[in-house]
Amino acid sequence: MPNSNQLHEDLIQIVGEAGLLLRSENLQPDDQRSCYTIDGIGPRAVVLPASIHEIQEVLGYAADSKLSVIPAGSGTKLGIGNSPEQVDLVLSTSRLDQVLEYEPADLTVTVEAGIPLAVLQAKLAEHGQYLPLDPPYTDRCTIGGMTATNSSGPSRLRYGSTRDCVLGMRVVQSSGTVVKSGGKVVKNVAGYDLNKLYLGSFGTLGIITEVSLKLQPLPEIERSVFLTFTEIGEAVNVASEIARSQLLPTFLNLFVNGAPLTESPEPCLLIGVDGHPETVEWQIDAVKTIAKQNGAIGVEVYEGQRQQELHASMCAFPEGESAAPIVISRANLRMTDVAGFVNTVVEVNDASTWQVRAMGLMGNGIVYVAFSDFPDGDVPMQYVADTVANLRDAATNVGGNLIVESAPTALKRQIDVWGPVGRSFELMKAIKAKLDPIGLLNVGRFVGGI
Amino acid sequence: MKENDPLISELANIVGSEHVITDPTSLSVYECDGATVFKALPDVVVFPTTAQDISEIVKIANKHNVPFVARGAGTGLSGGMLPVSGGIIIALNRMNRILEIDIANQQAVVEPGVVNLGLTQAVQDDGYYYAPDPSSQQACSIGGNIAENSGGPHTLKYGVTSNHVLGLEVVLTDGEIVEFGGAVEETPGYDIRGVMIGSEGTFGIVTKAVVRLLRKPEGYQTLLGIFETIDEASNVVSSIIAKGIIPAALEMMDHFVIKAVEEAFHWGFPLDAGAVLIVELDGIKAGMQQQAEQITEIFNENNCRETRYAKDEADRQQIWKSRKSAFGSFGRLAPNYITQDGVVPRTQLPKVLRRVAEISEKYDIPIANVFHAGDGNIHPIVLFDERDSDQCERVEAVNMEILSACAEAGGTITGEHGIGVEKMDYMPLIFSPEDLAVMATVKAIFNPSGLCNPGKIFPTAESYAKLGR
Numbered sequence: 001m002p003n004s005n006q007l008h009e010d011l012i013q014i015v016g017e018a019g020l021l022l023r024s025e026n027l028q029p030d031d032q033r034s035c036y037t038i039d040g041i042g043p044r045a046v047v048l049p050a051s052i053h054e055i056q057e058v059l060g061y062a063a064d065s066k067l068s069v070i071p072a073g074s075g076t077k078l079g080i081g082n083s084p085e086q087v088d089l090v091l092s093t094s095r096l097d098q099v100l101e102y103e104p105a106d107l108t109v110t111v112e113a114g115i116p117l118a119v120l121q122a123k124l125a126e127h128g129q130y131l132p133l134d135p136p137y138t139d140r141c142t143i144g145g146m147t148a149t150n151s152s153g154p155s156r157l158r159y160g161s162t163r164d165c166v167l168g169m170r171v172v173q174s175s176g177t178v179v180k181s182g183g184k185v186v187k188n189v190a191g192y193d194l195n196k197l198y199l200g201s202f203g204t205l206g207i208i209t210e211v212s213l214k215l216q217p218l219p220e221i222e223r224s225v226f227l228t229f230t231e232i233g234e235a236v237n238v239a240s241e242i243a244r245s246q247l248l249p250t251f252l253n254l255f256v257n258g259a260p261l262t263e264s265p266e267p268c269l270l271i272g273v274d275g276h277p278e279t280v281e282w283q284i285d286a287v288k289t290i291a292k293q294n295g296a297i298g299v300e301v302y303e304g305q306r307q308q309e310l311h312a313s314m315c316a317f318p319e320g321e322s323a324a325p326i327v328i329s330r331a332n333l334r335m336t337d338v339a340g341f342v343n344t345v346v347e348v349n350d351a352s353t354w355q356v357r358a359m360g361l362m363g364n365g366i367v368y369v370a371f372s373d374f375p376d377g378d379v380p381m382q383y384v385a386d387t388v389a390n391l392r393d394a395a396t397n398v399g400g401n402l403i404v405e406s407a408p409t410a411l412k413r414q415i416d417v418w419g420p421v422g423r424s425f426e427l428m429k430a431i432k433a434k435l436d437p438i439g440l441l442n443v444g445r446f447v448g449g450i
Numbered sequence: 451m452k453e454n455d456p457l458i459s460e461l462a463n464i465v466g467s468e469h470v471i472t473d474p475t476s477l478s479v480y481e482c483d484g485a486t487v488f489k490a491l492p493d494v495v496v497f498p499t500t501a502q503d504i505s506e507i508v509k510i511a512n513k514h515n516v517p518f519v520a521r522g523a524g525t526g527l528s529g530g531m532l533p534v535s536g537g538i539i540i541a542l543n544r545m546n547r548i549l550e551i552d553i554a555n556q557q558a559v560v561e562p563g564v565v566n567l568g569l570t571q572a573v574q575d576d577g578y579y580y581a582p583d584p585s586s587q588q589a590c591s592i593g594g595n596i597a598e599n600s601g602g603p604h605t606l607k608y609g610v611t612s613n614h615v616l617g618l619e620v621v622l623t624d625g626e627i628v629e630f631g632g633a634v635e636e637t638p639g640y641d642i643r644g645v646m647i648g649s650e651g652t653f654g655i656v657t658k659a660v661v662r663l664l665r666k667p668e669g670y671q672t673l674l675g676i677f678e679t680i681d682e683a684s685n686v687v688s689s690i691i692a693k694g695i696i697p698a699a700l701e702m703m704d705h706f707v708i709k710a711v712e713e714a715f716h717w718g719f720p721l722d723a724g725a726v727l728i729v730e731l732d733g734i735k736a737g738m739q740q741q742a743e744q745i746t747e748i749f750n751e752n753n754c755r756e757t758r759y760a761k762d763e764a765d766r767q768q769i770w771k772s773r774k775s776a777f778g779s780f781g782r783l784a785p786n787y788i789t790q791d792g793v794v795p796r797t798q799l800p801k802v803l804r805r806v807a808e809i810s811e812k813y814d815i816p817i818a819n820v821f822h823a824g825d826g827n828i829h830p831i832v833l834f835d836e837r838d839s840d841q842c843e844r845v846e847a848v849n850m851e852i853l854s855a856c857a858e859a860g861g862t863i864t865g866e867h868g869i870g871v872e873k874m875d876y877m878p879l880i881f882s883p884e885d886l887a888v889m890a891t892v893k894a895i896f897n898p899s900g901l902c903n904p905g906k907i908f909p910t911a912e913s914y915a916k917l918g919r
Binding site: 103104105106107108128129150160161163164173177178179180181183184185186187188189190191192193194195196197199200201205216217218240243244245246247248275276277278279280281282283332333334335336364365366399400401403418419421422423424425427428430431434435446447448 | 552553554555556557577598599601605609610612613622626628629630632633634635636637638639640641642643644645647648649665666667668688691692693694695696733734735736737738740741793794795796797822825826827860861862863864865866867868869873877880881882884885886887888889891892893894895896907
């Protein structure tokens with residue numbers, strides 16, 4: 001393994017000065033590298049190749065020098081996964097940030113992986129179109145990162161997750177070979193659907209360099225209805241009734257112990273509606289009717305700037321920007337199991353000394369739970385680990401699962417952040433072994449230590 | 451294969467001898483799917499009823515080193531189930547139970563032999579339906595849909611099979627029974643469920659599926675635009691999408707198809723029209739009329755001769771029956787046909803359709819067109835007589851040129867029918883040897899012996915020679 005100076009020189013040979021961020025002794029908090037720090041471990045170098053050729057060169061160099069490589073976009077989701085033993089190279093695609101093909105009338109676009117979602121959205125908006133995804137860190141995350149993590153936000157209820165929007169991609173394998181999967185058109189069953197393999201694989205199978213996506217026309221108008229209740233049960237009932245109605249909400253989110261923007265302590269339900277003004281008006285009326293029948297104490301309709309702020313604040317939930325410790329887990333459940341799970345969350349809240357907040361994507365059966373505001377900033381590791389285990393049991397007992405997306409490093413070392421995978425694990429191991437035979441990419445951080 | 455063959459008796463021990471077919475006459479029923487020009491006889495057909503049965507059948511096949519392939523309803527259009535090297539067909543017709551309907555969670559658990567439309571019928575009184583609607587939905591099975599990642603007219607808005615399947619139980623090629631995904635939207639780890647869907651039966655045999663059910667829309671508006679030329683109709687398609695309207699379905703039929711369909715169903719399609727567009731809006735009734743008016747305007751801007759509206763639900767059903775049964779009426783046009791399935795970017799439709807017409811003229815082979823225009827998924831129906839060897843050769847050239855045109859336009863060679871045996875030769879038009887090598891690597895993980903549905907998807911040395919590569 002090369003020493004730091006050697007590493008520095010070798011990498012500059014490949015990517016130039018502009019393509020390298022080095023580890024320095026005096027890391028400033030606002031240093032660009034800090035977003036590439038994983039569980040407190042700074043990488044030996046952050047490499048930002050400017051071409052596929054440079055990516056191939058970096059991978060070849062890393063393989064020869066026995067350095068591990070962690071693929072990244074802007075680094076917003078690098079913390080998801082097992083804690084790494086050490087971090088050699090973080091390879092960010094953020095300098096590959098161009099729109100490669102965009103014919104608006106086709107409602108598809110092909111981009112380089114490093115383009116930030118926000119930059120892409122601005123370009124699409126000029127043509128009245130958008131990518132209907134609103135994952136956490138919507139302002140910073142890149143398309144490549146979203147694809148590698150299959151991220152999604154509240155609007156997945158109506159428009160699906162990244163999985164549903166990706167048509168094709170180009171991937172550099174750890175061997176340096178460049179391959180494509182899928183295509184650029186909206187329907188394609190030629191050969192195996194290997195897009196699905198790379199989506200959500202957290203960089204363990206290759207470096208995604210190019211993504212083709214299916215777009216949507218921007219809705220004519222968007223509104224959010226903010227409902228407040230005295231009892232969680234009432235909010236859950238309203239959500240169930242809406243989910244089973246002929247309404248077509250964009251999102252249907254329950255908040256327990258703190259809603260976006262308002263920080264309202266009462267249980268809240270946020271319902272998004274978009275589209276033709278008449279359709280939207282009709283839906284708002286229908287929501288109000290259901291809400292009144294089920295004991296809503298507050299009904300407010302957000303539009304314009306405030307609706308946008310509310311949406312942004314909701315997407316950011318529950319990931320705060322502060323440096324204080326936070327534990328975020330995500331449970332995937334059947335819709336009917338959400339109420340019971342939320343009750344368990346409330347019990348946890350009543351028994352704990354820290355803040356417990358929850359956001360439920362009620363039409364998708366997804367519940368995010370955040371633990372924060374630990375007294376004196378001190379996380380009682382064992383107790384929190386046991387609590388997470390209890391929550392996971394609550395999810396798995398009803399056929400669901402629970403993933404810990406964010407936690408202090410000491411806690412991550414005590415728990416299995418991904419949870420059990422079941423009998424398909426042998427196949428997953430085989431896939432990793434065949435597609436990354438030299439074990440170069442994001443090693444040890446995915447399910448079961450893949 | 452003789453009845454006293456040890457393989458046969460072992461299979462009979464599992465499913466009972468009455469559920470094993472070995473006599474040549476009965477076997478011939480299983481020699482092809484909907485792509486009837488491709489034929490191959492299996493040695494034996496077995497009809498299991500459980501995943502455990504299939505697991506044991508697969509283990510026996512491995513023991514005797516005999517190929518095996520699953521078969522649903524046999525409505526495939528690419529020869530995906532063709533037993534090219536003989537062996538065992540595992541017919542899933544008896545595994546046709548809907549195991550669970552969970553309206554509250556908007557999902558159902560089905561066996562692979564459940565007929566696509568049968569699931570919708572089972573839940574429609576609750577106000578739900580199963581969205582993927584291939585034209586063969588009255589017969590095709592959900593297991594087959596999963597193998598091929600089937601689409602249909604309404605995939606324009608609702609996506610293909612892969613967007614509607616949450617979990618799978620699969621008998622792997624070594625006989626092990628494993629579940630992928632589940633009753634929830636996401637599970638940790640690689641999305642093996644996603645890779646399994648569309649693997650054309652080469653990764654294992656699906657024995658159970660958890661599928662999404664969708665709430666029936668509050669309202670529908672179905673419009674029919676009658677045009678003099680295909681060109682005008684395809685311009686309408688681009689204009690509708692460009693206006694920001696995504697209909698539930700956007701289908702086109704050319705004059706050949708209009709004629710065949712009208713003669714079969716007498717809905718009232720005008721026999722002298724150049725093209726008919728079917729546009730369906732669905733969703734919330736409020737605001738729908740305005741969208742319908744916008745579409746009518748686009749029709750008129752493109753020289754639409756006449757716009758008709760489905761009068762009521764029965765009328766709407768009749769339009770869709772005509773459209774979806776179009777394939778059944780092609781027997782009126784020629785003794786044989788091959789349905790191509792290329793996809794092009796929507797803006798390329800006019801150009802590619804003109805090219806298809808040129809190819810038809812060049813080789814003197816009639817081509818009819820009925821297709822999912824909104825997706826850019828064309829279905830040129832290549833009409834011929836398989837008894838005429840000269841025609842057959844020209845048909846091969848026609849296929850090659852059409853699929854090359856799709857690939858050159860930035861598209862793909864199949865949007866919903868799969869590669870099967872039919873389009874193996876054309877895979878190099880869209881995938882490099884490196885791309886195909888990754889697919890082969892993945893196949894080797896799931897199907898190391900190669901006994902599970904051999905001879906599909908991958909081009910051979912001959913394929914490259916045909917393409918002059």
